[in-house]
Amino acid sequence: MSESIYVGVDLGGTTIKVGICNAEGQLLHTYEGPTQTDQGVDTVLGNIEKYVRLIVEQSSYSWEQLQGVGAGIAGFLNVRDGVVVLAPNIGFRDVPIQAILEERLGKPVKIDNDANVAALGEAWAGAGKGVEHCVCFTLGTGVGGGIIMNGKIYQGFSGMAGEVGHISVVPDLEAIQCGCGKMGCLETVSSATGIIRMANDAVERGDRTSLAAVDKIAAKDVFDAAKSGDEVSLRIIGRAAFYLGKALATTAALLNPEMYIVGGGVSKAGDILFDELRQVFAKLTPEPLQRGMSIVPATLGNDAGIVGAAGLILRS
Amino acid sequence: MSESIYVGVDLGGTTIKVGICNAEGQLLHTYEGPTQTDQGVDTVLGNIEKYVRLIVEQSSYSWEQLQGVGAGIAGFLNVRDGVVVLAPNIGFRDVPIQAILEERLGKPVKIDNDANVAALGEAWAGAGKGVEHCVCFTLGTGVGGGIIMNGKIYQGFSGMAGEVGHISVVPDLEAIQCGCGKMGCLETVSSATGIIRMANDAVERGDRTSLAAVDKIAAKDVFDAAKSGDEVSLRIIGRAAFYLGKALATTAALLNPEMYIVGGGVSKAGDILFDELRQVFAKLTPEPLQRGMSIVPATLGNDAGIVGAAGLILRS
Numbered sequence: 001m002s003e004s005i006y007v008g009v010d011l012g013g014t015t016i017k018v019g020i021c022n023a024e025g026q027l028l029h030t031y032e033g034p035t036q037t038d039q040g041v042d043t044v045l046g047n048i049e050k051y052v053r054l055i056v057e058q059s060s061y062s063w064e065q066l067q068g069v070g071a072g073i074a075g076f077l078n079v080r081d082g083v084v085v086l087a088p089n090i091g092f093r094d095v096p097i098q099a100i101l102e103e104r105l106g107k108p109v110k111i112d113n114d115a116n117v118a119a120l121g122e123a124w125a126g127a128g129k130g131v132e133h134c135v136c137f138t139l140g141t142g143v144g145g146g147i148i149m150n151g152k153i154y155q156g157f158s159g160m161a162g163e164v165g166h167i168s169v170v171p172d173l174e175a176i177q178c179g180c181g182k183m184g185c186l187e188t189v190s191s192a193t194g195i196i197r198m199a200n201d202a203v204e205r206g207d208r209t210s211l212a213a214v215d216k217i218a219a220k221d222v223f224d225a226a227k228s229g230d231e232v233s234l235r236i237i238g239r240a241a242f243y244l245g246k247a248l249a250t251t252a253a254l255l256n257p258e259m260y261i262v263g264g265g266v267s268k269a270g271d272i273l274f275d276e277l278r279q280v281f282a283k284l285t286p287e288p289l290q291r292g293m294s295i296v297p298a299t300l301g302n303d304a305g306i307v308g309a310a311g312l313i314l315r316s
Numbered sequence: 317m318s319e320s321i322y323v324g325v326d327l328g329g330t331t332i333k334v335g336i337c338n339a340e341g342q343l344l345h346t347y348e349g350p351t352q353t354d355q356g357v358d359t360v361l362g363n364i365e366k367y368v369r370l371i372v373e374q375s376s377y378s379w380e381q382l383q384g385v386g387a388g389i390a391g392f393l394n395v396r397d398g399v400v401v402l403a404p405n406i407g408f409r410d411v412p413i414q415a416i417l418e419e420r421l422g423k424p425v426k427i428d429n430d431a432n433v434a435a436l437g438e439a440w441a442g443a444g445k446g447v448e449h450c451v452c453f454t455l456g457t458g459v460g461g462g463i464i465m466n467g468k469i470y471q472g473f474s475g476m477a478g479e480v481g482h483i484s485v486v487p488d489l490e491a492i493q494c495g496c497g498k499m500g501c502l503e504t505v506s507s508a509t510g511i512i513r514m515a516n517d518a519v520e521r522g523d524r525t526s527l528a529a530v531d532k533i534a535a536k537d538v539f540d541a542a543k544s545g546d547e548v549s550l551r552i553i554g555r556a557a558f559y560l561g562k563a564l565a566t567t568a569a570l571l572n573p574e575m576y577i578v579g580g581g582v583s584k585a586g587d588i589l590f591d592e593l594r595q596v597f598a599k600l601t602p603e604p605l606q607r608g609m610s611i612v613p614a615t616l617g618n619d620a621g622i623v624g625a626a627g628l629i630l631r632s
Contacts, residue, residue, distance in 0.1 A: 133473045156572025157449045160605055166569040168562060168600055171487035180602040246484060250566055253482040256472025284484055286496040289476055
């Protein structure tokens with residue numbers, strides 16, 4: 001009779017967002033409060049506990065209905081043991097957060113990195129609802145993502161699987177160095193950072209583009225210019241889409257997913273991006289692997305992290 | 317008290333090889349007989365049954381100790397339902413082989429494609445013994461392979477995961493068309509076929525190489541020439557190793573395996589191949605993904621298929 005609920009925590013450097021989901025991944029309530037990273041690890045842990053208790057108290061659900069708490073955290077994690085190895089943005093180093101929160105809350109706790117958790121959110125209750133095998137690409141400042149197999153996050157040997165932003169796709173002649181130290185990663189071209197860099201390069205080269213009139217180019221400026229027919233902007237988005245298509249084709253041959261989910265700020269470019277992406281993918285992927293397969297935009301937006309975190313309890 | 321045994325079947329177009337493994341994947345007995353493809357599906361199925369019964373009878377084990385039979389088959393399979401959709405080399409089309417053999421043998425039967433089964437064999441009892449997450453590349457006429465996750469073959473959405481030969485790695489300018497219809501697949505450069513093609517190209521171009529004196533170049537001729545210091549042959553193997561290294565780097569970012577296992581005829585090139593491969597991989601892979609990771613030669617040779625087939629019963 002009494003419905004089960006799950007709390008997801010999106011632990012950011014500035015704010016902690018918490019949300020209650022039901023067993024279908026529907027986000028029922030959210031609450032947001034300051035992280036207070038400057039006041040140390042204990043304060044941050046105390047805030048997580050406080051916000052989790054608060055959101056359940058303020059809801060129509062009882063504490064007994066809460067089945068567990070999941071948290072998405074940016075940084076190096078030991079997912080298996082529930083330890084934050086290093087998370088500079090919240091000032092955590094070697095914090096056994098799972099054990100501490102389980103003790104304080106008296107509920108099962110799971111953690112995973114923010115990109116994996118967002119992927120799980122989309123797979124569980126967003127664009128991928130009902131899909132068992134999907135790969136998510138989140139095109140933001142960098143390119144994050146996650147691999148969902150048999151409905152669960154795939155971790156790999158040391159918990160680092162799903163680094164889709166570091167698939168090598170750019171040929172050596174055109175490749176630039178990625179933040180990871182390697183050359184030609186997807187992240188160097190298909191992220192907002194990559195798009196802005198290509199736009200600035202074009203302006204500096206003196207290419208004829210409406211972007212030349214923009215003071216400080218943002219990815220959105222490139223999308224807007226492209227939508228107005230600016231050839232240079234169309235070419236830049238085409239290039240981002242081309243390399244993303246190559247990365248998708250590579251993962252298709254390896255993982256044979258049912259669905260690709262593409263989210264993050266760059267996905268807001270819309271059809272200009274997705275049309276090219278689907279064409280490149282179709283060209284580079286053996287036909288049998290394309291059957292029954294779809295490439296779709298993410299649907300949960302910023303909520304994907306909270307929803308996926310809540311889903312960790314059901315899907316680990 | 318009574319040890320469990322597992323029979324693996326390597327169902328080829330000319331011969332059927334069967335073998336008995338114990339629960340550790342040790343290959344205890346083998347038997348080989350003709351497939352008799354020309355005598356139709358029923359004869360082939362009858363031969364499988366006959367050889368399975370025969371090898372158990374001739375061993376010191378009883379039929380009761382047999383836990384099940386696995387078969388590796390080249391072709392399009394519906395693994396979940398145990399149906400051979402299309403296998404031209406044995407003349408099977410829409411044959412529900414699992415149900416038929418389970419009925420005839422009174423034991424559980426599992427099937428999978430030959431490349432996946434060889435990968436499982438190496439992971440279970442060969443180079444990857446004790447490893448939960450590994451990716452196998454078999455460099456033969458083509459490039460086959462398989463992904464082992466949590467100790468099992470990863471199938472993907474429609475059973476086509478692990479097509480490592482069709483990772484796109486060759487830049488467009490140098491790419492040639494693959495048998496799958498796409499351009500620049502790994503198989504076009506790192507297979508025996510790819511090596512022979514590059515060798516013939518070099519000879520036709522008039523490159524100074526000892527291969528010019530060889531009548532019909534085989535991959536082994538290229539390895540031998542390379543070992544004798546032939547620059548052209550070294551360059552060809554270097555190129556095969558380079559693109560294989562790129563493919564490994566890509567799978568590392570996605571799957572974070574603990575081990576890569578490289579087998580097949582081309583792997584016989586030995587250190588010339590593996591040294592270059594490890595260097596390219598190290599250059600293209602983010603350092604954290606390299607930690608604890610190894611690239612090793614396959615150890616079971618042609619037995620990998622039988623062993624892995626037997627392993628299907630334990631590892632599905």
